Amino acid sequence: MVPVLQGKRVVLGVTGSIAVYKAVALASTLYQAGAIVEVIMTEAATRFVAPLSFQAIIHRPVHTSMWNLLAETEIGHVTLGRLADVLVVAPATADILTRLALGLADDFLTTTALACTAPMIIAPAMETHMYQHPAIQGHLGVLKSRGVYVVGPEAGHLASGATGLGRLAAEERIVDTIRLALGRGGNLARRGVVVTAGGTQEPLDPVRYIGNRSSGKMGVAVAEAARDHGAQVTLIYGAMAQPQTTGVRLVSAPTAQTMHAAVMEALPQAHALVMAAAVADFQPAIQADQKIKKKADTIGLTVELIRTPDILAAAGSCKPVGCVIVGFAAETENLIANARQKLEQKGADLIVANPVPATFGTDESDAAFVGKEGEAKSQGRISKVELAERIVNWIALELLQNEN
Ligand code: CTP
DSSP states (O other): OOOOGGEEEEEEEOOSSTTTTHHHHHHHHHHHTTEEEEEEOOOOOGTTTHHHHHHHHTOOBBBSSGGGGGSSSSSSHHHHHHHHHHHEEEOOHHHHHHHHTTOOOOOOHHHHHHHSSEEEEEEEOOOHHHSSSSHHHHHHHHHHHTTTOOOOOOOETTTSSEEEEEOOHHHHHHHHHHHHHHHTTTTTOOOEEEEEEEEEEEEEEEEEOOOOOOOOHHHHHHHHHHHHHOOEEEEOOOSOOOOOOEEEEEEEESSHHHHHHHHHHHHGGGSSSOOBOOOOOOEESSSSSSSOOOOOTOOOOOEEEEEEOOOHHHHTTTTTTTTTEEEEEESSSSSSHHHHHHHHHHTTTTEEEEETTTTTTEEOOEEEEEEEEOOOOEESSEHHHHHHHHHHHHHHHHHHHHHH
């Protein structure tokens, strides 16, 4: 379950593109994430995939015609437009883009779009030259100027056999944009949240480093949850693949030094800082310019290590007024006692105490919240996504209390 999607009515408009089959998978993902999915198919879309495919997945009838609804007491398109929490058109053809931009209302999807006051997301999919045509670019510009979110298209293999721009955006990007749109006006709206994620790598020479096994999943989950609550999020990520997340400002910081600099730069504008990164405590005193070579008689190597900056402690000592700071404690023993010590020593407002290495790289956590009142509140074994949601809700409440 994705909390921001749970119980939300997502109206999915499907139009006549070869990419319609991907919309079936999208509908399934949204349904499994807890959304109420309503599908509207244009007549052209039904030529590619039968409505039954969607119906079987979303467990409700698919809307294909305005005229079927005349028997109902309520006007279908107006009702759906009013009930929608978000309207997503994926895949969106050149034709639907044009009709939406012009405000035409000649079928169930376009009439619903006109009657809908919820945020709208469009994921175009078409042949490259069609997409690049000034007419389509003009219509996209009009839609964007009205606040419509446009996701993709992406470059890659197209149905025509050519390679180019025009593929439907990846499902994760569309879902992320839906989450972003649903989160607008959430309990962290207009708040700046800085999150760090992943481990750092401290170079020994141009090819070797000292690092740790953090996957970065926890930090990315916190950044996404904060985004889902309407925050303006800066995600400072360590030595890990660039997170594929939408609506979050990304800053790469692969070493403790670069992460320290990035956090210090972002902190003055932040209402909250979440230090989920596993920052290396030591770095080699000397970083060799060239690869360190062994000789025939080398029997060992001694590397001198020096302390890295403690970023959390540095942030705690100069935090902006009203800013909330959350740290983590990764412990193999004495979890709560060590977490309490870190809370005090580093000037944090909350420490999320984590037994390691059990949760490294997994999707689950077994954490406890250790707050200023000193109490440890076990969160039980829950997913990192759920833990992130609880951390973000804790921050929102804390910020509210700081204000009053
Ligand atoms: N942290 C930090 N800078 C460091 C080391 C840690 O900001 N150089 C932060 C981590 O992001 C985390 C918290 O401090 O939020 C605690 O990290 P942890 O690794 O549990 O503890 P350490 O402070 O490194 O102490 P120790 O290794 O002795 O347990």
